[in-house]
Amino acid sequence: MKKLGAAIIGCGWVAEEYVKAFENDERSEVRALVSRNPANAERYRDRYNLKCAIETDATRMLKQEDVDIVAVCTPHNAHTQYVVAAAEAGKHVIIEKPPALTPEDVLKQREAVKKNKVKTIVSFVLHWNPLLMTIDHLIEQGAFGDIFMVEVDYLHRIWDLKWYGSLELSGTALMTAGCHAVDALRWFGRTPVEEVSAYQVKGGNPADYPGTISINVKFQDGKIGRSTTTFDAKMPYRFNIGIYGTEGTLRNNELYAPKLFPGQTDFLKIPCILPDSGDVSHHPFQGEIAHFLDCILDDRRPFPDIEDAARTQAVCFAADRSAESGRPVPLSEFKELL
Incomplete structure (x- = not known):
C-alpha cells in the first residue's frame, strides 16, 4: 500500500x-x-x-x-x-x-x-479523548433530553511560559490554550453562538496578557454556556465539563441519566481516560x-477543519473584545468567520 x-x-x-x-x-x-x-x-x-x-x-x-x-x-x-x-x-x-x-x-x-x-x-x-467522545455519543442518543446549559473549563497553571507568554507570538490566554475549551463548548452546544460576555483579570503571571478570563455565551437556540480559562490558579490541570439537560446531567466523568439507566438514584462514574493532563504525550x-x-x-x-475552527476563533475573538471593552459582543461583529 x-x-x-x-x-x-x-x-x-x-x-x-x-x-x-x-x-x-x-x-x-x-x-x-x-x-x-x-x-x-x-x-x-x-x-x-x-x-x-x-x-x-x-x-x-x-x-x-x-x-x-x-x-x-x-x-x-x-x-x-x-x-x-x-x-x-x-x-x-x-x-x-x-x-x-x-x-x-x-x-x-x-x-x-x-x-x-x-x-x-x-x-x-481532545475530540479524540475517550470522555469527550463518550459525551458526544450521549448527546446524539438524547441522554440529556433538552440541553439548556453547557460548561467547559481549561484550568492549567502555566507559569514558565517561554514564547507562550508573548502576546505577539502566542496571543491571549484563550488563543494560547483556552480555545480548547471554547471548541468543546461549541461542539457540545450543537448550535451557533449568538453573543459573548467576558471578564478577565491580570494576576501575578509573567505573561504579557491576563492569565484568567471567564466567558458566558448565548447560543442561537436559547441555551447558555460558560467557560473559564486560567493559567494562574495553584492547582493540578483540569479540563472541566458540564452538560445540563431536562433528562440528565454530566459533571466530568460522572453521569446521571435515568433515561438510559432506569431507577438510577445517584451519579455513576464513566471509567475512561480523562482529559486532565497538560502533557502533550497524554493527548490523543x-x-x-x-x-x-x-x-x-x-x-x-x-x-x-478550518471552516469549523473559524467559528471557534470568532467566539474567542468576541470574548477577548468583550473583556477589553466591558460590553457584550455579538458574533455578528465577526460575521466573516461564521
Whole structure:
C-alpha cells in the first residue's frame, strides 16, 4: 500500500507527537522535518530512525512531490504563512491550535484552502479523548433530553511560559490554550453562538496578557454556556465539563441519566481516560491523525477543519473584545468567520 508522506514545520514539543502518530499508522510516514534550528529536527530523526529530509526552509520541503500532508507546529503568529504556502503547493494541512491570532489571518487560510481544494484539520485534539467522545455519543442518543446549559473549563497553571507568554507570538490566554475549551463548548452546544460576555483579570503571571478570563455565551437556540480559562490558579490541570439537560446531567466523568439507566438514584462514574493532563504525550494525536488519513483516503470532510475552527476563533475573538471593552459582543461583529 502506498503511504502518504508527511512533513512537519516547527520541531518543538508537540512535533514529536505528530512524528509518533504518523509513524505508528501504516498508511503514513514522515518524509521531512523543517526547523530553523536543524538540531531540533535531527533529534527526532535520530530518535525515531526516520528516513526523512531535514530542512531549514519550508519552501524547499513544499517542492517535495512525496509530501502529501504538512503539519504546521510553529509559534501561533507564524501559522498563516505556512498554511497558505502548503495549500498553494497542493498539500493537505494540519494546523496546530489556534489557527491564527487575527480574523484577517483566519480568512487568508480559509481562502487558500478553498481555492486549492485541500483538506485541513485544526488540532483540537481532545475530540479524540475517550470522555469527550463518550459525551458526544450521549448527546446524539438524547441522554440529556433538552440541553439548556453547557460548561467547559481549561484550568492549567502555566507559569514558565517561554514564547507562550508573548502576546505577539502566542496571543491571549484563550488563543494560547483556552480555545480548547471554547471548541468543546461549541461542539457540545450543537448550535451557533449568538453573543459573548467576558471578564478577565491580570494576576501575578509573567505573561504579557491576563492569565484568567471567564466567558458566558448565548447560543442561537436559547441555551447558555460558560467557560473559564486560567493559567494562574495553584492547582493540578483540569479540563472541566458540564452538560445540563431536562433528562440528565454530566459533571466530568460522572453521569446521571435515568433515561438510559432506569431507577438510577445517584451519579455513576464513566471509567475512561480523562482529559486532565497538560502533557502533550497524554493527548490523543493518534486518533486525530487516523481521522485525517481516513478523510483524505475516503474523500470526506475532516472535523474540526478550518471552516469549523473559524467559528471557534470568532467566539474567542468576541470574548477577548468583550473583556477589553466591558460590553457584550455579538458574533455578528465577526460575521466573516461564521
